Amino acid sequence: MVRPARNQKKGRKRWLLAGALLGLAVIAFFFFPQKTIPPPSKPAIPPEPSFHIQEGNIEKNSSLYQSLMELKIPVPWVHLIISKLEPHVDFRRIRGGTFRILTDDEGELVKFVYEKSPIEVYKVEKGEHGYVAQQKDIPLDRYLVKVEGEITSSLFEAMNAAGEEDALTIAFADILAWEIDFYQDLRKGDRFNVVVEKIYREDRFVQYGTIHAVEFRQGDKTIRGIRYRDDYYQETGNSLKRAFLKAPLKFDRVSSRFSHARRHPILGGVRPHHGVDYAAPSGTPIWAVADGVVNSVGWAGGFGKQVVLQHRNGYKTYYGHLSRYGPGIKNGARVRQKQVIGYVGATGLATGPHLDYRINKHGRFRNPLKESFATGEPVAKKDWIAFEKRRDEVMAWLSEDSPFRKRLDPMTGEVTENHPTDSTRSTKNLRPLQH
Numbered sequence: 391m392v393r394p395a396r397n398q399k400k401g402r403k404r405w406l407l408a409g410a411l412l413g414l415a416v417i418a419f420f421f422f423p424q425k426t427i428p429p430p431s432k433p434a435i436p437p438e439p440s441f442h443i444q445e446g447n448i449e450k451n452s453s454l455y456q457s458l459m460e461l462k463i464p465v466p467w468v469h470l471i472i473s474k475l476e477p478h479v480d481f482r483r484i485r486g487g488t489f490r491i492l493t494d495d496e497g498e499l500v501k502f503v504y505e506k507s508p509i510e511v512y513k514v515e516k517g518e519h520g521y522v523a524q525q526k527d528i529p530l531d532r533y534l535v536k537v538e539g540e541i542t543s544s545l546f547e548a549m550n551a552a553g554e555e556d557a558l559t560i561a562f563a564d565i566l567a568w569e570i571d572f573y574q575d576l577r578k579g580d581r582f583n584v585v586v587e588k589i590y591r592e593d594r595f596v597q598y599g600t601i602h603a604v605e606f607r608q609g610d611k612t613i614r615g616i617r618y619r620d621d622y623y624q625e626t627g628n629s630l631k632r633a634f635l636k637a638p639l640k641f642d643r644v645s646s647r648f649s650h651a652r653r654h655p656i657l658g659g660v661r662p663h664h665g666v667d668y669a670a671p672s673g674t675p676i677w678a679v680a681d682g683v684v685n686s687v688g689w690a691g692g693f694g695k696q697v698v699l700q701h702r703n704g705y706k707t708y709y710g711h712l713s714r715y716g717p718g719i720k721n722g723a724r725v726r727q728k729q730v731i732g733y734v735g736a737t738g739l740a741t742g743p744h745l746d747y748r749i750n751k752h753g754r755f756r757n758p759l760k761e762s763f764a765t766g767e768p769v770a771k772k773d774w775i776a777f778e779k780r781r782d783e784v785m786a787w788l789s790e791d792s793p794f795r796k797r798l799d800p801m802t803g804e805v806t807e808n809h810p811t812d813s814t815r816s817t818k819n820l821r822p823l824q825h
Contacts, residue, residue: 441500444491454484454504463491467499474514474523475504508596509589531590532599534796534805536787541580545572548582558586558598565604565615565622571636573668574759580608585787587798603784616784618769618777625781627774629766633702635679635727638709638747639668639734665708665748666758672713672743674734678725679707687719693746694738697731703751710746711737 448457454475458468472481484506492501499521502514511526539552549559562584563572570576587599604615604622615622615630622630682701690696693710697719700706713735725731736743749756769777787794796805 440495441492442494442497444493446489448484448487448489450486454481454487454489457489458491461491464497467491470499470521471502471514474521475512478512478523478525479504479506508591508594528591530596530800531592532798532800533588533590534602534787534794534798535586535588536790536793537584537586538793539582541576541582542578545576545582555598558584561598561601562604565601565630566606566613567635567637568630568632568763569613569636570606571759573637574666575608575636577608580606582606583788585784603788605788614785614788616781618773618780623769623777623781625785627769627777629768631766632763633680633766634705634761634763635677637668638679638707639670639674639676639745665710665746665755668734668745668747669742670734670744672733672735674743674745675730676709676712676716676732676734676745677728678731680705680727682707682725684719684721684723684725684731687715687721690738692739694740695732695735696738699725699731706750708746708748708750710748711735711740711744713737713743 444461444463446457446461448454455468455472458471459465475481487504487506489505490501490503491499494500498516499514500516503526504512506512509528509530511528512523513526514521514523537549537552537554537558539548541548542551545563546556546559549556549562562582563570566572583603583605584601585603586601589596589599600617602617606613614625616625624630678699680699680701682699682705685698685700685706687697688695690710693708695712695715696708696710697712697715698706698708709732711734712732715732716730719725719731734743734745747758749758749761751761798804799806
């Protein structure tokens, strides 16, 4: 009966030993703290540099230097920017543009970007060996586009309704300036087509390129212009150019038509009006309608300031009520067709700014709106095969049923892809450029 007692004693000893060890562990934990091993440290990441950005525009009649000074850019940086850009940019011909300046936290110049136009961009940037200026390479997309529209009130409004800009309207009218007087000849319902290259920078329209063909339809009459080399010809190979333009200026509307019995707005009574009045804003440039020589220039009574040109085959043209004369216009001076000979005004007996335009042949006034003139030189016989090939290609574009957009290869100019027209390529609501 002794074994149980011994076992009980051994059990009590084990519990006492375990309790002592636990107590020692607790005391060691509180009075002798263990050193912790820190996790391995990661290499420090330097903070990203922060830049201060200033942007500005070069206003009309200002300069890059003045624009930078107005932003209070430090003078040393202004001189640095100008000196680096001078070999690349003719500052005498700068007409606007935008720029952006990047400086670091210490105010040191990091980069300067000057956008003269969407396709002409220059930058001055800090490199390993100081600041370097260069022109940026701007990737461009080129498309061949067919634009079509219908006249409801004016060519400008019709072209705008087709999603195009005034620059295309003016270029279109210039090509047909020998065939159509866009002040007088337009009728509601007339239709037009233009096949033109359009240049984009990413999804931003930049500018128009070559116009390959134009077409104007009025009732049963159709006039087409096909570009061959640097001129425009009809399908027959006859030149669109003539000795005389149909109108002496590009803008606005006809306010008074040719008449042998018009009531004079100032003098009263019914008097002959042997010309056409083109109402236009004062200062609108006036073209010489044909090559010729200045017969007279100066004050002409009720016609105010007037220029008279002498042309071949007994023709004279008269331009009255001018506000001022064109550069170099004096008696005996030779002028070329489309040369600016004066500017619209209201001198003499005039109720408002307009041009009084007249044509005289062998001493007799003719109706400028009905006079017809010989065409220019046709396509040369030696070029006829090449012209036919070009004509057939362009006519195929004009005959397509709906507007199109074809991507052009940037190197060869050949069509590579066809795309349906869509609003994403509109020239309106353009996305601003980012640098």
